[in-house]
Amino acid sequence: MKLLNPGPVTLTKGVRQALLGDDLCHREPEFAELSQRIISGLANVYEDANAQYVPVLLTSSGTGAVEAMFSLVPGAGSNTLVAANGVYGDRAAAMLTAQGKRHHVVSSPWTSPIDFAAIETALQAGNFDHVFAVHHETTTGRLNDIDKLGALCTRYKVPLLLDAVSSFAGERIQFAEWNLLACAATANKCLHGVPGIAMVLVHKPAFTDRKSGATSVYLDLFRYRKEQTNGFSPFTQSVQVLYALDRALIELSAQGGWRARHQRYSTLTNRVRSALAEMGIRAFLDDEASYGVTLSSYRLPSGLAYERLHDELKREGFIIYAGQGPFAGQMFRVAVMGELSDADIDQMLAIVRRLA
Numbered sequence: 581m582k583l584l585n586p587g588p589v590t591l592t593k594g595v596r597q598a599l600l601g602d603d604l605c606h607r608e609p610e611f612a613e614l615s616q617r618i619i620s621g622l623a624n625v626y627e628d629a630n631a632q633y634v635p636v637l638l639t640s641s642g643t644g645a646v647e648a649m650f651s652l653v654p655g656a657g658s659n660t661l662v663a664a665n666g667v668y669g670d671r672a673a674a675m676l677t678a679q680g681k682r683h684h685v686v687s688s689p690w691t692s693p694i695d696f697a698a699i700e701t702a703l704q705a706g707n708f709d710h711v712f713a714v715h716h717e718t719t720t721g722r723l724n725d726i727d728k729l730g731a732l733c734t735r736y737k738v739p740l741l742l743d744a745v746s747s748f749a750g751e752r753i754q755f756a757e758w759n760l761l762a763c764a765a766t767a768n769k770c771l772h773g774v775p776g777i778a779m780v781l782v783h784k785p786a787f788t789d790r791k792s793g794a795t796s797v798y799l800d801l802f803r804y805r806k807e808q809t810n811g812f813s814p815f816t817q818s819v820q821v822l823y824a825l826d827r828a829l830i831e832l833s834a835q836g837g838w839r840a841r842h843q844r845y846s847t848l849t850n851r852v853r854s855a856l857a858e859m860g861i862r863a864f865l866d867d868e869a870s871y872g873v874t875l876s877s878y879r880l881p882s883g884l885a886y887e888r889l890h891d892e893l894k895r896e897g898f899i900i901y902a903g904q905g906p907f908a909g910q911m912f913r914v915a916v917m918g919e920l921s922d923a924d925i926d927q928m929l930a931i932v933r934r935l936a
């Protein structure tokens with residue numbers, strides 16, 4: 581099966597085989613060595629991050645990393661400005677509500693960019709001490725303009741929390757320029773690992789300048805960081821998934837790092853987009869330049885139901901992704917993360933051509 585959904589991704593042979601590594605107790609030095617190596621590998625994915633940011637590993641999906649990232653936000657007296665233009669912006673607001681943390685959501689339609697004018701007005705008023713945004717909004721495939729948002733965060737001196745779950749290792753991230761306090765990521769999207777491990781890269785001084793704002797025992801980055809200084813973890817980590825991530829990081833680096841991966845995704849996405857355009861299948865977003873490279877969304881051609889498209893593709897070994905919420909029934913999505921060849925993509929396109 582070739583997975584064209586936005587994570588989990590099709591694994592390489594090497595990553596799959598890494599899952600069969602030795603049994604290992606998470607209180608033994610071999611475990612500490614493994615997690616130290618992964619932490620340093622993750623810090624080195626972006627040159628810009630390695631001196632100033634420290635990755636914290638969690639056994640969870642990407643959502644757990646985003647939720648744990650909010651343990652950096654103090655419970656009392658804080659006020660977070662949330663930029664939302666899709667499912668994941670709304671989910672972050674729901675997390676802040678669940679944690680009892682004050683916030684204000686600047687929403688724009690899911691087909692529109694972040695409402696920067698409203699963000700700037702809110703920041704000018706000076707009532708916010710954190711900004712949250714989603715980098716690649718997987719709902720539509722829009723790569724939000726974080727250069728622009730980050731410049732506002734820098735100008736108004738407000739730290740930025742970023743959901744980079746579907747962009748980390750696939751898109752450019754400017755840690756310093758964006759005034760990033762932290763970004764959340766996961767093993768099983770652009771990193772090409774197995775689901776089960778997620779991570780938050782945190783600006784190092786936060787762990788000494790701040791106190792934990794955690795509202796749960798498990799999702800407390802401060803607690804993890806304290807033990808991970810020596811490579812350990814307060815709770816049992818998914819050891820085999822870490823073996824796979826270790827291997828995935830080695831492969832990422834051997835393939836030329838995030839830039840080469842970005843280039844590869846871009847090539848595949850363009851291949852999909854231009855072939856679908858020839859079949860008369862239009863991109864969902866009006867401005868094609870607003871897409872990132874990892875995923876793109878398309879309008880279902882009239883007379884072709886999503887279920888039929890999905891089922892026919894699945895029968896021949898390809899999994900695509902439906903639209904969420906109001907887009908169900910109008911949209912389908914194609915992600916190009918994971919181990920995919922040009923031939924895989926062409927084979928998938930040939931099936932769509934037959935149906936469209």
Ligand SMILES: *Cc1c(COP(=O)(O)O)cnc(C)c1O
Nearest residue numbers: 641642643668716718743745746
């Ligand atoms: C996939 C994704 C998540 C987290 O999803 P999980 O299913 O919890 O791994 C969060 N944000 C974005 C932008 C995503 O694409």
